[in-house]
Amino acid sequence: MKTFVVFLPMLDEEKSRIHRPEHLDYLESQRALGRIFANGRFVDGWGGMVIYRAASIEEAQQWAEDDPFVRHGARRCEVHEWDMVQ
Template sequence: MKYFAVFLPMLNQEKSIEYRAQHLQYLEQKRNEGKIIANGRFADGTGGLVIYRVDSIEEVEQLAKQDPYVIQGARGCEIHEWDMDSDSALLR
């Protein structure tokens, strides 16, 4: 498995408010499938971050593009493979 940090920069605040429930429901579904290990918004309101744990860049691209925020144009989508430290608290 690989880890990917997906930045979701704010594009449209009104759409972000409108589609927030759908976005959070989508993330919960993917968390329950074991594909997301962490997520949250930036305190300064500029967007958020989702950490995916999947097999490939192609898989994370597909998942990230299915996020209601991305589909609806509320947020952008910037994907980076992440070499997580094996001692990270996320693994505990």
């Protein structure tokens, strides 16, 4: 498995507020499938970040695009493979 960081910069604060419960449910379902390493929001309001474990960038990109925040235009997604040093 590879590690991918997904940045979710804010596009629309109102849409983010409306779709937050659906977004959190989605993340919980992804976590239950073992796909999420970590996630959280930036305290300055910029947006959030999700760290996925996936076989490919295409797989991580699809998961990011399936996020309700992205589907509803509240956030955009930017996916990068991450070489985490432990």
